[in-house]
Every structure is written in C-alpha cells, then in structure tokens.
Amino acid sequence: MRIRTFDQYQEAYRHSVEDPEGFWAEIAQEFQWRKPWKRVLQWNFEEPNVKWFIGGKLNITENCLDRHLKDKADQPAIIWEPNDPTEPTVTLTYRMLYDQVCRFANVLKRNGVKKGDRVCIYMPMVPELAVAVLACARIGAIHSVVFGGFSAQSIADRINDAQCSVVITSDGANRGNKQIPMKDTVDDALIGCPSVKKVIVLTHTRTAVAMLKGRDVWWETEMKQVTAECEAEEMDAEDMLFILYTSGSTGKPKGVVHTCGGYMVYTAYTFQNVFQYEPGDVHFCTADIGWITGHSYILYGPLASGATSLMFEGVPTWPDAGRFWDIVDKHKVNILYTAPTAIRSLMGFGLDYVKGHDLSSLRILGSVGEPINEEAWHWYDDNIGKNRCPIVDTWWQTETGGMLITPIAGITKTKPGYATLPLPGVQPLLVDEAGKEIEGNGVSGNLCMKFPWPGILRTTYGDHERCRQTYFSAYPGLYFTGDGCLRDEDGYYRITGRVDDVLNVSGHRIGTAEVENAINMHTGVIESAVVGYPHDIKGQGIYAYVIAENDTDHDVDLVRRDILATVSRIIGPIAKPDKIQFVSGLPKTRSGKIMRRILRKIAEGDTSNLGDTTTLLDPAVVEEIKAGALVEVKA
Numbered sequence: 001m002r003i004r005t006f007d008q009y010q011e012a013y014r015h016s017v018e019d020p021e022g023f024w025a026e027i028a029q030e031f032q033w034r035k036p037w038k039r040v041l042q043w044n045f046e047e048p049n050v051k052w053f054i055g056g057k058l059n060i061t062e063n064c065l066d067r068h069l070k071d072k073a074d075q076p077a078i079i080w081e082p083n084d085p086t087e088p089t090v091t092l093t094y095r096m097l098y099d100q101v102c103r104f105a106n107v108l109k110r111n112g113v114k115k116g117d118r119v120c121i122y123m124p125m126v127p128e129l130a131v132a133v134l135a136c137a138r139i140g141a142i143h144s145v146v147f148g149g150f151s152a153q154s155i156a157d158r159i160n161d162a163q164c165s166v167v168i169t170s171d172g173a174n175r176g177n178k179q180i181p182m183k184d185t186v187d188d189a190l191i192g193c194p195s196v197k198k199v200i201v202l203t204h205t206r207t208a209v210a211m212l213k214g215r216d217v218w219w220e221t222e223m224k225q226v227t228a229e230c231e232a233e234e235m236d237a238e239d240m241l242f243i244l245y246t247s248g249s250t251g252k253p254k255g256v257v258h259t260c261g262g263y264m265v266y267t268a269y270t271f272q273n274v275f276q277y278e279p280g281d282v283h284f285c286t287a288d289i290g291w292i293t294g295h296s297y298i299l300y301g302p303l304a305s306g307a308t309s310l311m312f313e314g315v316p317t318w319p320d321a322g323r324f325w326d327i328v329d330k331h332k333v334n335i336l337y338t339a340p341t342a343i344r345s346l347m348g349f350g351l352d353y354v355k356g357h358d359l360s361s362l363r364i365l366g367s368v369g370e371p372i373n374e375e376a377w378h379w380y381d382d383n384i385g386k387n388r389c390p391i392v393d394t395w396w397q398t399e400t401g402g403m404l405i406t407p408i409a410g411i412t413k414t415k416p417g418y419a420t421l422p423l424p425g426v427q428p429l430l431v432d433e434a435g436k437e438i439e440g441n442g443v444s445g446n447l448c449m450k451f452p453w454p455g456i457l458r459t460t461y462g463d464h465e466r467c468r469q470t471y472f473s474a475y476p477g478l479y480f481t482g483d484g485c486l487r488d489e490d491g492y493y494r495i496t497g498r499v500d501d502v503l504n505v506s507g508h509r510i511g512t513a514e515v516e517n518a519i520n521m522h523t524g525v526i527e528s529a530v531v532g533y534p535h536d537i538k539g540q541g542i543y544a545y546v547i548a549e550n551d552t553d554h555d556v557d558l559v560r561r562d563i564l565a566t567v568s569r570i571i572g573p574i575a576k577p578d579k580i581q582f583v584s585g586l587p588k589t590r591s592g593k594i595m596r597r598i599l600r601k602i603a604e605g606d607t608s609n610l611g612d613t614t615t616l617l618d619p620a621v622v623e624e625i626k627a628g629a630l631v632e633v634k635a
C-alpha cells in the first residue's frame with residue numbers, strides 16, 4: 001500500500017488503471033472486515049450508481065480504534081491543544097479514545113439513537129467532538145456535523161433536510177478572546193425542528209444555558225450512567241457513514257453522502273501515502289471538523305492508520321500570529337496541513353512571529369481548500385519548511401471524500417501553484433464547454449473524472465436526482481468537479497478555480513445564490529446579485545450588488561450593516577459580503593438573465609473591456625454600476 005519512490009507511484013498508477021478492482025482489493029485487505037466483499041466495484045455514472053466492496057461488512061471504528069489496541073493502546077490518538085495556551089493539553093491514547101467512544105455510543109443508545117438514525121453535531125473543536133462523531137459511527141448512526149460558523153437557520157435547514165433525531169452540542173465555544181454561544185444557537189434552530197427529540201449538551205465554556213426538561217441532557221451526567229463496552233454495529237460497506245452539507249451553484253446546500261467501506265479505504269490510503277506518514281509522527285491538520293478536511297484528515301484517515309492527530313480549538317492569530325508555530329514547537333509536529341488563506345494571513349504579520357519557535361520537527365507541509373498563490377507557496381517553503389519540507393498542494397472536494405490530485409510528499413517533484421499529478425485510482429480529464437475531451441499537454445478546460453475511486457460521493461441525501469443533475473449531467477458519463485484546470489507541458493495539473501457560481505472565501509465554499517437569497521430576505525432589498533473578487537487574504541471576497549428600496553429614513557451605511565446582520569442570521573458570519581454596492585438596476589439580458597460576467601469584471605476592478613453588452617436590456621445600467629464606488633464594509 002505504501003509508495004516509496006516515483007517508480008512505485010507510476011507502477012501503482014498503471015496498475016490502478018489497468019486493473020482497478022485488483023488494485024483496490026489489495027489495499028482494502030489491509031483493513032479489518034467482519035465479512036469479505038463479494039465484488040469490488042459496480043458502477044455507472046449515468047444514474048449514477050457507485051458501489052465499492054459490495055457485500056463487505058465492517059465497522060469503521062473497529063478499524064480506527066479496536067484494531068490498534070493490540071500494539072498502540074498507549075499511543076496518543078488525539079492530542080488536543082486548547083484555545084488558551086495556558087490551559088492544559090489533553091492527550092487521548094487509543095485506549096482512552098476507545099473507552100470514551102464506547103461510553104458515548106452507549107449514551108446515544110440510551111437516548112434512543114439506532115442504526116440509520118441521523119444525528120446533528122454542532123460543537124467546538126474539542127476532543128468530545130471526535131468522540132461524538134466516532135460514537136455515531138460505532139452504532140451505525142449517520143452523523144451530520146455542522147460547522148460552528150453557521151447560524152441557527154442554517155442548522156435548522158440541515159437538521160430538517162436529514163430529519164435528525166438528536167443534536168449534540170456544547171454550552172459555548174472559545175475562539176481567541178471571544179466566547180461564542182453554541183447551545184443558544186441550537187435552541188433557536190430547534191424552534192423549527194420537530195424531528196429532534198434529544199439534545200446532548202457538553203459543558204465546555206461553563207456559560208449559562210437553558211436546559212429543557214425531557215429534551216436536553218448533560219453529556220457528563222449521561223456518561224456516568226453507562227459502561228465502557230459497546231459492541232460495534234455491523235455495517236455494510238455501502239451503508240451511509242455520514243452526511244456533510246456543502247454549497248453548490250443553485251439552491252440550498254446539499255447533503256453529500258459518504259459510505260463506510262470505500263471512504264475508510266480511500267481516506268487511509270491517501271493519508272498514509274500523500275503525507276508519507278511514519279509511526280510516531282504527529283500530524284496537525286488545522287481544519288475544522290465541520291468541513292470535509294477535518295472529517296478525512298483529522299479523524300478518519302489518521303485514525304484508520306493508527307496515527308497521532310493533533311486537534312486545535314483556537315485560531316491562528318490568538319494570542320498572537322505565532323500560535324501555529326508555537327503549537328508545532330510544543331508538540332513537535334511533523335506534518336502540518338493548512339489552508340492558503342491561513343498562510344497569507346500569517347504572512348501579513350511578518351516573520352517576527354515565526355522567529356523563536358523551533359520548527360525543526362516539521363517534515364512535510366500540506367495545503368488545501370483553494371489555489372495557493374506562488375507568493376504564499378514560497379513563504380511557506382522558505383520560512384516554515386526552511387526549504388527542506390516538501391509541500392503537498394492537495395486538490396479535492398467534499399464530494400471526493402479524499403485527495404485526488406496532489407504530489408506525494410518527497411516523491412512527486414513539486415511546482416508552486418500546481419497540485420501536480422493524480423493519485424493512483426484517479427482518472428482526470430479536461431473537457432471543453434461542449435463536453436469534448438481536450439487531449440495533450442499545455443491545455444486547459446473543465447476538470448472531470450472518468451472512473452470512480454472508493455471515496456466518491458454516493459448520493460445527495462434524500463434527493464438522488466439532485467446528485468445526478470449537479471455532478472453527472474453536464475458531461476454524460478463523467479463526474480464534473482465544477483473546477484477549471486490547466487495541464488501544463490509536463491502533464492502537471494493546476495486548478496484555476498471554480499467555473500460555476502460557487503465562491504471560495506477563506507477556503508469556505510459559499511454559493512452565490514445562497515448569499516443572494518439571504519440578502520433578499522432583508523426588508524429593504526428588492527434584488528441582488530453576488531459575485532466573487534480577488535481578495536489578498538481570503539482568496540475571494542464577496543461582492544454584492546443590491547437594489548434597495550428608496551429609504552430616506554436610514555443612511556446607506558446603516559442599511560449595509562443591516563444587510564450584513566441579515567446574512568449572518570440566515571447563513572452565518574462566514575457568508576457576509578465584503579463589499580456592498582447599491583445600484584438602481586442589474587445588467588440583464590432581454591430574457592431576464594443577470595449577466596454575471598459583467599458584474600464580475602467590475603468587481604475585479606477591470607472595467608476596460610466588458611465584452612459584448614449589446615444583448616443587454618438596458619446598457620446604461622452598466623455605466624452607472626461602473627461609476628459607483630466600491631465600498632469596503634467594516635462589520
């Protein structure tokens with residue numbers, strides 16, 4: 001399973017294309033199955049219908065926990081670094097994690113959760129979050145983790161879509177010098193969620209919260225009522241493991257579904273190879289478990305590999321901008337996996353914050369979530385890796401479960417800005433607008449995949465047709481990623497960004513339609529159009545053009561702030577526009593379609609060549625928008 005040289009990579013790649021079933025069967029055999037699979041793969045990208053390790057039975061937590069108790073019981077599984085560096089670190093060995101997961105699995109059962117039930121988890125980055133996720137998997141409940149930056153409304157939408165019966169949360173969360181309510185937000189959400197019968201509340205910040213009799217129970221009290229033995233539920237390889245909501249170009253976020261067998265095999269395989277994990281290494285992925293990166297590379301991939309995973313509760317800039325480097329030094333981190341937006345932000349604080357920290361334990365650096373610009377790549381390479389740590393620029397998506405196009409650390413020659421080559425089992429191709437394959441090198445197009453890998457999404461929860469429409473209908477027979485991509489003369493891939501109406505703001509995926517819907521909820525707003533624009537730190541910023549009612553009672557700054565508050569309320573603070581421009585009209589075609597191309601150009605500050613505007617209903621509106629000031633909002 002381990003690739004050690006570039007020749008071995010090429011050999012593995014060839015094998016994976018010529019005999020995918022043989023290739024993946026060999027890898028899957030290294031895991032613990034209750035019953036072997038009868039068939040490795042069955043698939044078509046038309047319905048779509050993808051099944052891996054058919055008939056195989058397993059429980060992913062037996063692979064993440066029980067399996068390691070023989071020889072790694074006392075090895076740290078999770079090292080937790082709290083928000084406040086003066087508070088103690090928590091280390092959970094595999095044995096301790098196993099005990100806690102079994103206990104909490106029993107708590108879930110006590111509270112009526114059964115195999116197949118959906119459980120919503122809205123928690124800060126604390127060890128109990130890992131315990132909650134794994135406890136669901138232990139009893140075959142399907143977890144739906146909702147990122148802490150989402151609003152009550154967003155939580156409610158996700159709970160209702162999946163019909164969750166239980167919510168797990170905490171009183172509050174610590175983020176830098178702020179305390180953020182969690183339970184209060186859940187309480188607001190639950191006003192509109194009749195499916196929820198129980199709420200399990202962890203005390204973390206010890207802030208006062210409302211506890212409703214019959215519905216709300218304390219984590220700690222419940223944990224005292226149960227034993228530390230909980231037989232794992234036998235799951236089919238294709239039973240659902242989790243749902244994770246993600247934004248698309250239209251409508252509400254959709255629940256991407258991953259299943260037990262394929263996801264486990266794929267995350268562990270990619271984790272071990274891409275990061276060249278060695279026993280004893282400390283792996284620090286800075287993502288939040290509310291996103292796929294945290295699911296796959298803080299929890300499942302590392303734990304299924306018996307690794308030590310570091311979980312960090314806080315933010316990179318508190319108490320100061322040296323916090324990551326402090327953590328690397330303190331815990332002797334060997335692998336650091338973070339996002340370009342964090343690198344760019346820390347770059348801005350200067351090198352004084354890096355100095356004085358011993359970073360010599362670092363062996364491998366990773367990047368994920370958005371294209372990494374060359375300046376950030378070099379800063380990371382020079383100042384953090386000291387030019388001796390390979391950087392793996394890993395491209396993948398919520399839908400792909402794990403990394404698809406990425407260097408293998410120390411093995412694939414890297415090139416700044418390039419995700420380089422597909423991993424074994426991954427068959428990318430570029431297509432033009434008409435869906436025709438663009439062959440050869442030195443070309444660019446829309447990035448698709450022509451063959452399934454074990455970690456591919458199986459469906460979108462409760463709406464399979466939406467899954468087909470979104471990913472498998474633009475180019476029949478192919479999985480469409482939504483990303484644009486170029487393949488250079490060496491056959492190296494460089495992701496150029498989304499080609500649909502999805503923004504990538506600080507590595508967070510946000511649909512423009514979602515933000516527009518939220519803005520339109522504000523009483524004074526008639527219509528809006530949202531586009532992205534290049535932002536030094538966030539990668540992309542959110543630019544909103546808003547047609548507002550003439551409201552002489554309020555000044556425009558106040559209306560702007562009201563709009564921000566509305567978006568925060570509907571989606572969450574992460575979706576707040578960076579710029580709001582009030583306009584009297586939007587550039588529309590005669591058929592009423594907004595010409596976003598023009599709005600994007602103006603937002604980018606490039607008004608010299610707006611292209612063809614002759615099909616516009618009212619070309620004059622473009623002049624007005626061009627002339628309008630681009631106002632930065634200070635929230």
Ligand code: WTA
Pocket residue numbers: 246291292293367368369370371372393394395396397398399419481482483495496497498504507508509
């Ligand atoms: C973008 C995050 C360039 C891309 C794992 C993709 C990247 C979207 C990279 C998925 C990268 C992710 N280089 N772009 N290395 N990694 N992206 O679902 O546009 O939150 O489609 O998954 O992020 O975001 P998601």
